[in-house]
Amino acid sequence: MNLYNLKDIKEKVNFTQAIKLGLGKKQGLFFPEIIPKISKKKIKKLINKNFITRSQKILSMFIGSEIKKKTINSSIQSSFSFPGPKISYIKKNIACCELFHGPTLAFKDYGARFMAQILSLLNTEKKSITILTATSGDTGAAVAHAFYKMKNIRVVVLYPKGKISTIQRKLFCTLGKNITTISVDGNFDECQKLVKKAFNDSDIREYTQLNSANSINISRLLAQICYFFEIFHLVPKDLHNKIVISVPCGNFGNLTAGLIAKSMGLPVKKFILSTNSNNTVPRYLKTGIWNPYKTISTISNAMDISRPNNWPRVQEILKKNKWKINKHLEYGSVSEKSTKKHLKELFQKFNYISEPHASIAYTLLKKSLEKKNLYGIFLGTAHPIKFQETVEKILQIKLKIPNSASNYINLKELSYSIKPSFHLLKKILIKK
Template structure:
């Protein structure tokens, strides 16, 4: 399987190179040159498989002969060794696809752990690799736990100081060892820009074996395709042509994965891109003008991104498949509306956190009576304990994975959004 650079189509790499480089020339994203398509019979066979076998079959089409099916299945089994996605009914025709039953209680466990297993499988035992990533909340924890204690792999995570929940923070800032965390005095976009500056420094990139584990890394993106197929297998067949999926969007990696799943043959009726007040994409789809504003802090902090990195992949896919971008529904939801929706969901028996509530709010507005509506639950409500408890006037019980870390030491460093200071940090203790 070849992948090409969206900013320089002449640059083509295989899967291994794509996950090692993270980004191509000119900071371009890699995208599959060939998109397989499963016919009706193949799709029926896929749906009958278990989660591991199905994921192996799907991902093998992107990895080709770079890894044997036997070894690929082994790595996927290790990566996805936790509770698979589940569907929880919420109203008569709306359910939540809960993706937060992994070790860090967020959907990003799927992509981060698959990437870690792929890199560890191919990595030269004596070479040094530095994983540099920015997080607006859940990515940091997923990446940190996926790579924790891996030999000769150093992880450096940048996050906006004071803009991630305390319980999100303790999941990735209390590990130590090969996991280094830096609280940046700025927004997530500032963190993301520092990552891009680091990749632009060719000498630095080579010296420290730089790689990224953000959703810009194609391995994370491809892994997420698998749970859309799992969701499809869990939905009664009579609804298979009427599925509408609403996704809480920040960097738009989750939406991209869903759209790729559709391009593979999954007959999803439509996708909805739900955002918070950082509404660059909804405005763009409305007026055709790409005008990111300054990032706004909201209670759905993992979506506080005004310049979503994966949007070029979304546009490329629509172009390749000759789909109409106007068919993609996208709306923003304010904090006030998010709070009202969390209360609304609780009254009907479902405890939600802000991100899933946003997806539900937009889905409810657009769904038809004959549709099977699915909104993505991307993080466990307890990761936003203070927010949810305050809104609902309840006390949440923390899962053991969080409770066990509450009193541990936070190893984070503090830093201004200064590339030279970050570079000095990255060059230290290689």
């Protein structure tokens, strides 16, 4: 598998190099030179296979002969060794695909665990590696747990102080060992800016063997492709030519993976790009002007991102396929008031307990399906307990805490606390 840098197309790397580097020159994202195409006949056969077997075949198409097929299969088996996606049927033409049944109760378990397995496998010289990442909510826990106690790998996670939920925080700020967490007095975009600056610092890169575990790393992105195929395995076959998928979007990794799956031949009619009030992309698609506003704090905090890193990849897919936006991709943003309203609607009308991010995807999906003979799936990207305070307050109920989260509630948090200062971050990263 060969990839090129979206900011410097002369820089070309293979799969293993892309994983180790994370980012290319000029902080450019790596993108596959060729997206594998699968015939309709083979797509049907692939959909009939179980999740693990199918994922092994899909990822092998990208990785090719760089890593032995037996090794890839073993890594995928280990990566996805938890309950897979589930479909919850809401009403006649709408269902939720729940991606939150993994160890940290969020969809990011898929990509983070696959990346951990592959990076550990590729570290044949047993060098000390530092994984540096920023989180707007769920990435932190998924990455921390995926790499927890792995030899020769240190994980450093930055998160915006006071802007992620208690359970989100507890799941990764209490681990210690090879996991370092840093509370930054700012928003997610400021955390991400510090991460990018670190990747441009030669001292840090040389001292730490730096890598990233955000969805900018191609290994995480490829793993996410797999559950879009699983949706078609789980829903009845007579719906396969009617499916519209609404994706709650923050950093746009999930949407990128879905569009790659569609590029491969998965017969998704259309995707819906769903954002909260941080609506840089919907505004851009409407006006043609890229004008990120200051990030707004919302109850859907994992989507509080004004400068989504994966957007260039989405643009590249649209360009490569010569897809017109309105035919293949709808878009919209949802207010706080509407997010709460539809969270209540899901509970009161359909007895379904959801959370703010999924509510946003549901809101735009419901609107899109009016008077159309289509079937809508909205992605449930995190367990409602991850947003316990918010969900309980809006729905006036008490949520039961799953065992996978309750084990961390009373543990002490071990985070550093800093201003959004690169100097302070650098001191922590090269601390001996």
